[in-house]
Amino acid sequence: MNNEVLQNISQGMRFHPLREAFYEEMHSRPFQVIPSPARVTHLAILCDDTQRQEQFEHLKTLFTAFGVTPPEHDEVCIQYELGGLRVRREKHLEFTTYTFINFDVPADSDPFDVTGVAALPHAWLQSMPGEVITAFHLSVEASDSDDDVMLPRVKQFFEGMRLVGSSPQQGDARVWTTLRLHSDGFGRFLICNKRMSDSQLGRLAQRIMEIETYRLMALISLPLARECAPHLGAMDRQLAELTQHLSERDVINEKEVLSELTFIAARVEDYRAKTTFRFTATQAYHELVLQRLVELREDEVSGHLTVTEFLTRRLTPAVRTCQSVGERLEDMSKRIDRVSDMMRTRVELSIQAQNQQLLASMDRRSKIQLMMQHTVEGLSVAAISYYAVGLIKIMMEAAHDSGLHFNKNLALGIAVPVVISSVWLATRKIHKHFLKLAKEQREADLADEQVSKEVKK
Known part of the structure; x- marks a missing residue:
């Protein structure tokens, strides 16, 4: 199946809009290829979004100073060759890293006599926006010497400080450092290459730069x-x-x-x-x-x-x-x-x-009010009966005067107990009606309280 057929198949498929970006993300920070000898200076600078944009504008002035057309767009990783100097800038979440690799290494020079920033304008480096958290020189040297011969010479390059060293990658190189700041304000790493290729050296240097950067970021x-x-x-x-x-x-x-x-x-x-x-x-x-x-x-x-x-x-x-x-x-x-x-x-x-005390107090007041209500009800029955009997008496006198003959006193005497009984029964009926309403309301309140307790449980 030829490429044209394959392209036709892919054109008919629906791809995720970020699919290509996901592929490019895996290659956004490629490993470098570093020959030996080489002089590397690595900086990690804390910055916010505003300072990151200022850094990009500041980087463009460096390209202009070297007579090279500066990049138009800021990217996650920018890498350019400026003559014998390689400049690499990477953006991270909290910081930006700059790696300067100087390939113009004079013959027979000591590892830290010439650094990666030796070719940079001092004013440009000093005006870098942000705060420097990591700054160290990394020197790559080709060496076939044994450790016994190499060690006394290596100590001279680290100002007499106590060395930390190892043999990574099955002894294909030696790494020396002190993990301290030296008199120039920079840290120092020395890689003595024995059998590593330029690509392997680039990966080793990248790991060392990341270890030192992340170490200091972890300590903030x-x-x-x-x-x-x-x-x-x-x-x-x-x-x-x-x-x-x-x-x-x-x-x-x-x-x-x-x-x-x-x-x-x-x-x-x-x-x-x-x-x-x-x-x-x-x-x-x-x-x-x-x-x-x-x-x-x-x-x-x-x-x-x-x-x-x-x-x-x-x-x-x-x-x-x-x-x-x-x-x-x-x-x-x-x-x-x-x-x-x-x-x-x-x-x-x-x-x-407090609510229980308030309810108990209200209950006592309710009982007193009930007793007072019963007293008032008795007086009310007497008062209503009195006025009712008076009205009946007036009606009887009117009927007697109109020609209806009957014993007014006897009729009035019979009407008195009937009126009193009727008023008392009517009052009791009204009282029982309100008591029933109060009981129903109390039962409804208790039911709501029980539901509330179950919900809380």
């Missing part, structure tokens, strides 16, 4: 953790005292306790807001460092600590400190929630007790 949160730890201790003791106070006393000043609890909760949430992202980033950077260290496949050289041994011994405790502070913040937040639930329970119980 350590001062923050050390700053938070004493305050967390004080708040922890305050919360413990508050909990003990709640457990030992039945009567407390709920307003005062809630005020203290709210203050502690606000401070904890403030620390969480300041540290959560930083501690999470530290964990991610630490994992990247450990992964790159595994990829180095180091062996020990001449009894020196390897880079892996040194970093795992020094970096891991710092990362665990940040992790422990983060976990302590989460634990305090949960404890505060539990104490808050306890306080809400106490407040609800207190409100229920």
Whole structure:
């Protein structure tokens, strides 16, 4: 099947709009090819979005200074050859990295006499937007010397500092460093190449640059953790005292306790807001460092600590400190929630007790009102009967005067008990009607309360 047929098949298919971008993402940061000898300088610069755009504009001025047409669009990774200098810029989430590789290495020069930024204008480098977090020189040298011959010479290049060295990739190279800043304000790495190709050297150098960059990025949160730890201790003791106070006393000043609890909760949430992202980033950077260290496949050289041994011994405790502070913040937040639930329970119980007292008081008042109502009802029956009998008497007199003959006194005497009985029965009927309505309302309230309790459970 020829290519034309294959293209026709693919043109008839529906592809995801980001499919090509996903493919390109895997190749957005290609490994470099570095020959030996070479001089490399690596910078990692913290920046925000505004400074990142300023850095791109600043980079274009470097192209102009070398007489090269600058790039028009900013990309994740930019790499250009400026004569004997290779410039590579990569954008990351929190920082931007610059790698300068100088291929014009004078013969018989020491590894750090000439650096990757030696050909750069000093004013351009000093005006770089952002804060430099990582800055080190990496020198690549070809060497066939044995370790016993190489080691005394290597020590001279690191200003007498204690060396950390290893033999990565089954002994195809030697890596030396001190993981310290030197007199020029830069760190130093030396790769002595024995049998590695230029591509292998590029991958090795890339891993070293990433290890050093991610190591320092992981440590950014350590001062923050050390700053938070004493305050967390004080708040922890305050919360413990508050909990003990709640457990030992039945009567407390709920307003005062809630005020203290709210203050502690606000401070904890403030620390969480300041540290959560930083501690999470530290964990991610630490994992990247450990992964790159595994990829180095180091062996020990001449009894020196390897880079892996040194970093795992020094970096891991710092990362665990940040992790422990983060976990302590989460634990305090949960404890505060539990104490808050306890306080809400106490407040609800207190409100229920007050409601019971109020209901009992209302019940007593209702009984008094009922007794008064019965008294008033008796008086009302007498009053209504009195006026009713008076009306009947007037009607009887009118009937007698119109010619109807009957004994007015006897008729009036018979009417009195009938009227009183009728008024009393009518009053009782009305009273029973209202009592029935009140009973139905009370039963409905009890049913609603029972449903509410079941929902809460």
